[in-house]
Amino acid sequence: MLSALFSNIGTTALVILFFGGSIFVHELGHFFAARRRGLKVERFSLGFGPKIWSWRGKDGVEYRISWIPLGGYVALPQLADMQAIEGASETPVEQLPSIDYASKMIVSVAGAAMNVVFAFLLACIIWLIGVPTSSEYTSTRIGYVTPTIENIEGKQVPSPASQAGLQIGDRILSIDGHKLSDWNDIMEALVMSSGISADGRRQAVFTIERDGQPRQITVFPLLSGDEKFRKVGIAPGYELLVHEVTPGTPAAQAGLQKQDEILSLDGVRILHGVSFHEYLRDHAAQPVQALVKRGEAEVALTIPARADAKTDLGVELTTTFALTHPTPWMQLWEHTSTSFRTLWSLINPRSDIGLSKMAGPVGIVRILHSAAESGLRALLMITILINVSLAIFNLLPIPVLDGGHMLFATIARLRGRPIPVNVIASTQSVFMLLLISMVLYVSFFDVRRWSRDRQNSRPPAAEAPAPAPEPATQPAK
Structure with missing residues (x-):
C-alpha cells in the first residue's frame, strides 16, 4: 500500500511537471520576446485569478502562481488591454510608449514558438530512445x-x-x-x-x-x-505468435511451440487472435488442421477435438514488437496534421466530432496521468501532442488568445489607426466568458467520461451471502 501511495505521488508530480511545464514554456516565450523588444513586463503568472504565491524580482516583475489552472499569462499593457482578465495595470497605458507592429507580432507568436521548440526537444528524446511498436x-x-x-x-x-x-x-x-x-x-x-x-x-x-x-x-x-x-x-x-503453451493441454498435444507463427486453420487465413479462438470454438467437435511457421519452415499440426468448446486450449498468443525511431520532424508533422484535422472536424457541419468529444484541462490531466503510469515514453509522446496542440490553438484568430492579439494588431495596421481601447476590452471580455463557458462544457464531459470509466473498471460486486436459516426450534428459556 505504501509503495502504491508513493507511486501515485510520483505520477502526480510528473503530471504537474509536464502539464505545468508546457504552460510555463509558453509564457516564457512571451516573456523573453517582450524583454527583447523592450516592452514593459508587469507580471508573469501561471494560472488566472487570485494569487496563491507571488514574488517580485529585482527586474520589477511580479512572478506568481494563481488559483485558476486554465493556462497563464504575461501582463504586457502595451500589447493589449487585458485588465479584466489579468488585473489592473500598475502603470497607465497612456504613460507607456507605443510599440510597433513587428514587436506585437513577435511577442504574440513567441509563446507558440516556444511550445514547438519544447515539443521538438522532447521529440528528439523519443527519436533517441525509440518507441516499442507492435505489428x-x-x-x-x-x-x-x-x-x-x-x-x-x-x-x-x-x-x-x-x-x-x-x-x-x-x-x-x-x-x-x-x-x-x-x-x-x-x-x-x-x-x-x-x-x-x-x-x-x-x-x-x-x-x-x-x-x-x-x-x-x-x-x-x-x-x-x-x-x-x-x-x-x-x-x-498482425503476425500471431505462440507466447506460451501449457503442458497437457490441447495446444501441447498438437505440438504447438513457443514462437510458432499461426498461418491458417483448416486452410482459413488467421491474422487476429479473435479469429483464432472463434474458429477453434466453432470447430471444437472435430480436429483442426493448423499450419504454422517455425523458423523458416512451414509445419502442419493437428489440434485435437474437444468435447467441450469451453475447454482451455492452453496457449497464449502475442505478436512481434520492434523499437522504432521516428524523427522529430515526422512526430511534429503527425501531431500538427492531427490537430488541424480535428479543428476541421469541429467546424465541419457533416462531421460527428463536437466539443463534447474534446479534452479540456480535466481530460488532459487524466490523459497525462494515464501516460505517466505507462512510462516515460508515453508521457513524453502525449506532452509533445499537447504542446503542438497548444501552439496551434493559441494562434487561432480569437480574441483573448495570442492569435487574437495578432488579429487586432493587423486590423489596426490596415486601417491606419489604433482600434479603440474600449472596443478591444469589451471584445476580450466577451470572448473570455465564451472561452470559460467552453472549458466548463468540455470539462463536464471529461468528468462524465472519467466517472463512467471508473465505474466500468470496477469488478462486479460480490453477491451478498444468504441469511442464516432460522433454527427449527427455539431454545428453552
Whole structure:
C-alpha cells in the first residue's frame, strides 16, 4: 500500500511537471520576446485569478502562481488591454510608449514558438530512445471483420464492414483519399470522416488492395460506443505468435511451440487472435488442421477435438514488437496534421466530432496521468501532442488568445489607426466568458467520461451471502 501511495505521488508530480511545464514554456516565450523588444513586463503568472504565491524580482516583475489552472499569462499593457482578465495595470497605458507592429507580432507568436521548440526537444528524446511498436499498431491489413456491432440504441446490427464486403487480408490504402500508414491512422481517418451519401447515410470510401489489385469499396459507418464515434467493425491483422503453451493441454498435444507463427486453420487465413479462438470454438467437435511457421519452415499440426468448446486450449498468443525511431520532424508533422484535422472536424457541419468529444484541462490531466503510469515514453509522446496542440490553438484568430492579439494588431495596421481601447476590452471580455463557458462544457464531459470509466473498471460486486436459516426450534428459556 505504501509503495502504491508513493507511486501515485510520483505520477502526480510528473503530471504537474509536464502539464505545468508546457504552460510555463509558453509564457516564457512571451516573456523573453517582450524583454527583447523592450516592452514593459508587469507580471508573469501561471494560472488566472487570485494569487496563491507571488514574488517580485529585482527586474520589477511580479512572478506568481494563481488559483485558476486554465493556462497563464504575461501582463504586457502595451500589447493589449487585458485588465479584466489579468488585473489592473500598475502603470497607465497612456504613460507607456507605443510599440510597433513587428514587436506585437513577435511577442504574440513567441509563446507558440516556444511550445514547438519544447515539443521538438522532447521529440528528439523519443527519436533517441525509440518507441516499442507492435505489428498490430503498424498494420494496415484487416485481420478481423466483426459480424455485428452495437449501434447507439444498444442493438446488435450487421457490421458495415461485413455488409460492404471488406475481407480479412485486405490492405487499407486510404479512406476518403487520406493516405494511411498504420492502424491508428485508419481509426483516426474513420472517426474524423464526414462523408454523407445521397440518401443521408454516413459514408466512407475505402481504397484497398486485394490480391495485389487496388479497388474502392464504399462503407456506411454507424455511430457506436459510449462516445458515438463512427465505426465499421474491423480490427488489425498482425503476425500471431505462440507466447506460451501449457503442458497437457490441447495446444501441447498438437505440438504447438513457443514462437510458432499461426498461418491458417483448416486452410482459413488467421491474422487476429479473435479469429483464432472463434474458429477453434466453432470447430471444437472435430480436429483442426493448423499450419504454422517455425523458423523458416512451414509445419502442419493437428489440434485435437474437444468435447467441450469451453475447454482451455492452453496457449497464449502475442505478436512481434520492434523499437522504432521516428524523427522529430515526422512526430511534429503527425501531431500538427492531427490537430488541424480535428479543428476541421469541429467546424465541419457533416462531421460527428463536437466539443463534447474534446479534452479540456480535466481530460488532459487524466490523459497525462494515464501516460505517466505507462512510462516515460508515453508521457513524453502525449506532452509533445499537447504542446503542438497548444501552439496551434493559441494562434487561432480569437480574441483573448495570442492569435487574437495578432488579429487586432493587423486590423489596426490596415486601417491606419489604433482600434479603440474600449472596443478591444469589451471584445476580450466577451470572448473570455465564451472561452470559460467552453472549458466548463468540455470539462463536464471529461468528468462524465472519467466517472463512467471508473465505474466500468470496477469488478462486479460480490453477491451478498444468504441469511442464516432460522433454527427449527427455539431454545428453552
